[in-house]
Amino acid sequence: MIHRIIRIALVLFLLGPAVALAQKEQPQTNVNSRYQVESVSIVGVSEAKVTQALRDDLQKLVGNKYDPDAAEALASRLRKELHGYTVGVKVKRGEQSESVKVVFEAERIRERSFNITMAPFLYSTKDGFSGALVPGGQTHHNYFSAGVVSSADELLERNSGVMLRYEHRKVGTSMVQVGVEYDYFWPSFEDETKAALALAPWVPGTYETREVFSPSVSFLPVPDIKLTFGASFQTLAMERPVLHDEAAHAFTFGAQYRRKAGSRNGFRHAIAADYLVRDATAELESDFLYTRQFVSADYTLSTRHQDFMFRFQGGHIDGEPPLFDRFTIGNTATLRGWDKFDVAPLGGTRLLYGSLEYRYRPFQLFYDFGKVWDPGQQAVEWKHSVGIGLAWKNGFFMSLGVPLKYHDITPVFMIGFRL
Amino acid sequence: MSRRGLRSALGLAAALAVFVHLSGQPAPVTVERDGDLLRLRAPQLDFVAGAPLARLHDGRSVTYTFSASIQIHRGGPRVHGLTRQVVFSYDLWEERFSVVQRDDPKMAASHLTTAAAEAWCVDLLALPVRAAPADKAFVVKLECSLREENAPAADAPSAATFTGLIDFFSRKEPSAPPRWEASSLPLRLADLVDKARK
Numbered sequence: 001m002i003h004r005i006i007r008i009a010l011v012l013f014l015l016g017p018a019v020a021l022a023q024k025e026q027p028q029t030n031v032n033s034r035y036q037v038e039s040v041s042i043v044g045v046s047e048a049k050v051t052q053a054l055r056d057d058l059q060k061l062v063g064n065k066y067d068p069d070a071a072e073a074l075a076s077r078l079r080k081e082l083h084g085y086t087v088g089v090k091v092k093r094g095e096q097s098e099s100v101k102v103v104f105e106a107e108r109i110r111e112r113s114f115n116i117t118m119a120p121f122l123y124s125t126k127d128g129f130s131g132a133l134v135p136g137g138q139t140h141h142n143y144f145s146a147g148v149v150s151s152a153d154e155l156l157e158r159n160s161g162v163m164l165r166y167e168h169r170k171v172g173t174s175m176v177q178v179g180v181e182y183d184y185f186w187p188s189f190e191d192e193t194k195a196a197l198a199l200a201p202w203v204p205g206t207y208e209t210r211e212v213f214s215p216s217v218s219f220l221p222v223p224d225i226k227l228t229f230g231a232s233f234q235t236l237a238m239e240r241p242v243l244h245d246e247a248a249h250a251f252t253f254g255a256q257y258r259r260k261a262g263s264r265n266g267f268r269h270a271i272a273a274d275y276l277v278r279d280a281t282a283e284l285e286s287d288f289l290y291t292r293q294f295v296s297a298d299y300t301l302s303t304r305h306q307d308f309m310f311r312f313q314g315g316h317i318d319g320e321p322p323l324f325d326r327f328t329i330g331n332t333a334t335l336r337g338w339d340k341f342d343v344a345p346l347g348g349t350r351l352l353y354g355s356l357e358y359r360y361r362p363f364q365l366f367y368d369f370g371k372v373w374d375p376g377q378q379a380v381e382w383k384h385s386v387g388i389g390l391a392w393k394n395g396f397f398m399s400l401g402v403p404l405k406y407h408d409i410t411p412v413f414m415i416g417f418r419l
Numbered sequence: 420m421s422r423r424g425l426r427s428a429l430g431l432a433a434a435l436a437v438f439v440h441l442s443g444q445p446a447p448v449t450v451e452r453d454g455d456l457l458r459l460r461a462p463q464l465d466f467v468a469g470a471p472l473a474r475l476h477d478g479r480s481v482t483y484t485f486s487a488s489i490q491i492h493r494g495g496p497r498v499h500g501l502t503r504q505v506v507f508s509y510d511l512w513e514e515r516f517s518v519v520q521r522d523d524p525k526m527a528a529s530h531l532t533t534a535a536a537e538a539w540c541v542d543l544l545a546l547p548v549r550a551a552p553a554d555k556a557f558v559v560k561l562e563c564s565l566r567e568e569n570a571p572a573a574d575a576p577s578a579a580t581f582t583g584l585i586d587f588f589s590r591k592e593p594s595a596p597p598r599w600e601a602s603s604l605p606l607r608l609a610d611l612v613d614k615a616r617k
Contacts, residue, residue, distance in 0.1 A: 028519075029480050029508060029519055029521075030478075030480040030508040031517035032508060032509075032510065035511070035512065068479070068480060088477075092478065093511050093512060
């Protein structure tokens with residue numbers, strides 16, 4: 001008996017420091033660990049989306065004391081299984097005294113970068129100032145925006161006007177969104193475009209106003225992909241031969257893909273791809289009949305402070321679109337350093353464009369190349385440009401683009417803020 | 420604009436300037452000498468609030484990092500500093516807070532109200548008297564922040580679908596964890612009455 005007591009005392013003496021050390025390493029930091037788990041549930045997603053093995057492991061928490069580390073480990077496994085969802089752990093009082101319920105809350109991730117916003121401020125020595133003041137607000141999945149814009153950057157024309165937009169971003173489910181946009185523009189055209197129009201009578205002419213009404217419905221089958229179906233009703237007040245209205249009514253379709261991923265070796269990848277179709281058809285009583293297809297893809301490979309960016313754009317139009325739908329390059333975003341009117345004063349119905357960019361912190365170096373043309377046109381040369389600049393992640397940038405050509409090399413300075 | 424209107428506008432502007440100035444000031448810290456220690460009090464430093472409090476009410480633990488430092492003048496270099504980490508949790512049944520010092524689990528308390536838990540943390544930050552300059556005025560600064568491990572909240576994206584922390588293009592940078600600050604008025608050691616000798 002005495003031997004047994006001595007043996008137990010010896011064991012306790014030897015194990016005591018080890019137990020104390022273990023307790024010191026892992027102090028009980030959550031006071032709710034003393035309560036027994038009464039139930040475990042998953043909310044925000046169908047349990048059928050979770051593998052049976054993981055569901056079984058979740059249920060193993062029941063009957064035991066609440067263990068925050070074990071719960072977090074299971075939440076981590078849920079995140080891996082539920083692609084496109086965030087998962088958090090919540091603990092609530094149980095029905096019985098001194099017991100708790102563990103709730104794993106899953107919420108669908110909505111990829112916000114699908115939203116296309118206009119640059120609030122841009123300036124280039126070729127196109128001058130461009131700006132958009134389109135404030136918006138959101139309440140209960142309803143998003144409203146209204147504002148004014150005057151931009152000479154994206155289109156052949158200076159696009160000045162008002163914009164109104166309403167979106168409902170959760171129609172029963174966050175997978176379905178509806179939106180409607182109304183815009184009214186008073187465009188102005190440069191002399192280069194007007195002069196080129198005189199030599200290209202097959203290209204539809206300039207217009208005094210452009211009115212746009214475009215309803216759409218979008219589906220997000222997975223958070224990385226957005227599919228948009230809609231229509232675009234546009235009325236143009238054509239200036240020639242006499243002022244008259246012409247319609248450019250079209251069915252529209254857009255597919256967007258956004259993906260960001262990290263990898264174990266320190267590289268991060270971001271992919272953005274878009275495919276847009278506008279089919280102006282007689283079924284909608286459109287005067288202009290054409291089909292415009294546009295594809296773009298951006299890939300960014302990043303390390304801690306460095307980014308390598310690759311961009312591609314391609315476009316094809318069947319038929320003769322009005323000027324606002326013709327492709328153009330040579331602005332603050334494409335073929336930086338070139339004047340778009342030197343590239344093609346009327347734009348074109350074919351587009352190929354690429355860009356390579358390197359960034360170290362805000363410092364950037366870029367090489368852009370591309371061409372726009374019309375079918376039947378004589379061989380159109382590729383245009384190239386290089387540049388340097390500073391671009392911060394908050395969207396502010398300033399850069400200098402240099403067109404690579406033999407004569408009249410005039411660098412273009414660009415500054416602005418792009419969200 | 421009439422003279423009366425001008426006076427009203429100037430008065431309003433002055434009131435606004437005073438409000439902005441005062442709202443930019445950190446919460447005050449009071450310092451008491453207790454033998455060899457300088458004990459701090461900061462009753463207006465309400466750090467158990469907002470998102471961290473919501474996390475605690477969800478039964479999760481939250482770790483705060485506290486630091487107290489002595490500076491010759493506000494914003495100047497630290498003469499002496501002390502850092503403590505405290506893990507908070509909220510008892511769902513008793514509706515009281517429990518606190519434990521992260522690197523010293525023996526330093527713990529439970530059944531605390533919000534104010535008591537906050538005061539317990541500040542009390543951990545007693546500074547040695549010898550660290551304060553004997554011949555110069557000094558200020559005591561108290562800082563509190565959430566530990567990074569608390570940042571991935573329930574709405575944090577999955578690593579499988581997002582990098583989570585690094586945003587390119589239009590995405591905003593991840594928001595910095597909240598911070599709280601409090602600072603004393605300039606003090607002289609000779610002016611502090613030793614509580615232990617009372």
